[in-house]
Amino acid sequence: MRGSRGFTLLELVIAMTVFSMITVALYGVIAMGASAAGAGERKTEQARRFRTALGVIVRQLRSVAPMYVSGDEDEDREARPYFLGEGDSLEFVTAAPQGPYAAGLALVRYWVEDGQLKMAETPYFLAYDKDGLEKDAE
Numbered sequence: 001m002r003g004s005r006g007f008t009l010l011e012l013v014i015a016m017t018v019f020s021m022i023t024v025a026l027y028g029v030i031a032m033g034a035s036a037a038g039a040g041e042r043k044t045e046q047a048r049r050f051r052t053a054l055g056v057i058v059r060q061l062r063s064v065a066p067m068y069v070s071g072d073e074d075e076d077r078e079a080r081p082y083f084l085g086e087g088d089s090l091e092f093v094t095a096a097p098q099g100p101y102a103a104g105l106a107l108v109r110y111w112v113e114d115g116q117l118k119m120a121e122t123p124y125f126l127a128y129d130k131d132g133l134e135k136d137a138e
Contacts, residue, residue, distance in 0.1 A: 011064060019028045053117065056098060057110070059096050060092075060094040060096050060097075060098075060108055061092070061094070062093045062096075063095040063096035064081045064083060064092050064093065064094055064095075064111070065081065065082075065093045065095045065105050066080055066081050067081075067082055067093055067105070067124075071105075080091070082107075088111055088112045089109065089110065089111035089112070090109070091107070091108070091109045092107075093105055093106070093107050093108070093110055093124055094106055094108050095122055097123065098119075098121055104123065104124070104125045105123075105124040105125040106121050106122060106123050106124055107121070107122045107123075107124045108120070108121050109121075
């Protein structure tokens with residue numbers, strides 16, 4: 001059958017093998033691209049969180065408040081910033097608190113625990129106090 005048109009079994013097997021190899025290569029490229037995109041998003045989110053935390057820390061450090069530390073015997077002494085730093089912690093009083101009322105002074109402490117930066121804030125002096133305002137109005 002010299003005049004018949006068609007492919008031999010060997011030609012079909014070779015064509016399917018080439019098609020399969022191209023498909024596997026494309027899948028690898030797509031999987032690698034998806035993995036790189038996920039890693040890029042994680043790094044971008046981590047960088048955003050770092051910038052936000054650094055902005056808060058810088059703002060609080062720029063607003064370190066001079067104050068007298070209790071126990072000062074020399075009353076004529078000038079108020080100086082309360083600032084304690086160690087290898088893995090930092091403690092100071094700031095005029096830029098992050099708490100819910102976010103006004104007045106706050107004692108802020110940063111420390112590193114298990115490779116993570118932690119923060120604790122204690123109100124030291126509130127610029128306005130709802131209970132105090134109500135008592136003054138009476």
